[in-house]
């Protein structure tokens with residue numbers, strides 16, 4: 104299952120984390136929601152493959168620990184989403200389609 108590109112309409116903002124929005128539902132540690140808005144990562148899909156972290160030319164992503172999450176115990180957090188240049192590399196390389204980038208969403 105890929106990230107829902109309509110998440111801002113289909114989900115409620117549940118929290119903020121390091122300056123970006125978190126879209127619920129969030130029920131830690133099993134459900135972590137979507138982090139970010141311009142650069143959005145569905146933490147419940149992310150398997151910590153790391154391609155986005157390695158390939159992003161402007162270092163938008165930082166690893167965060169997510170102990171006891173069923174998919175992976177690390178997530179690629181869009182901590183610096185305001186730096187995004189919309190190259191779409193992260194969207195293309197994510198093996199589980201956990202990332203959606205939309206410059207019109209902020």
Ligand code: SF4
Nearest residue numbers: 159187188190191193
């Ligand atoms: S679209 Fe490009 S610049 Fe933006 S987060 Fe993804 S890899 Fe980084």
